Amino acid sequence: MLTTIICAAVTAAGLGLAVLTARRRRYRAATRTAAYALVPLGLLMTGILDWITDLVLKPTVWAGFGVLALSAVLFTVSRAAERRAVAATESDAVAPVASAPSLGPGRPAATPRPAKTKSGAGDDFSDVEAILKKHGI
Template structure:
């Protein structure tokens, strides 16, 4: 009974503020204020306020909320542990089996991959030529760093 009275008073006050705002030629703001002030009145008329008041003072309802909280806690904990382990035991076993199959049987080249032909090579350097000195490889990088003052 008290909750319904308070909600009705809030709605009436909000509509009064909306009327004053509309009088000041701020119609968009007045419409928004009126919309917000009608929410408590609608909740009273639908019975939500009565249900909430009965639920707020019910020990059984609070026990039910506690049970729901424990259930949610168990779900989230088991999910976090499962993620940390890397999935379920069955999923890990299947992943290891897939890795073994991939390691044993090399993948065939796909039909969409371009072919270079039998006699061409991707590299211009012969296969038997020795590699250059590693300092030659970094000379370009050193020049760039010196150019920027690093």
């Protein structure tokens, strides 16, 4: 009964607002407002509103939502614990280098070769100077 009164009042207010909007020659906005205003009345007439109010006001429904929330929390915690366990087993290996392939006995270590150096700093910029002179800079 109360939901019927509320839906009728919301619909009437919305339609009144649509009429005022239409008087200002804003017909698209008035049509949209009228469409929104008719939704509560349509929900009431189809019976969906009674189903929604029963859903919201029943304690067993809220208990069911609580059970679903608890299930989601437990699932999340178990996934986080599983990820930590996998990360711990990967990083706490007893001999992590033991699984790497060996180079074999008797191979000499590679000796680093000195890098080639140019004769002087003037040679490095001679190409740049030539390009600048060519363009008149």
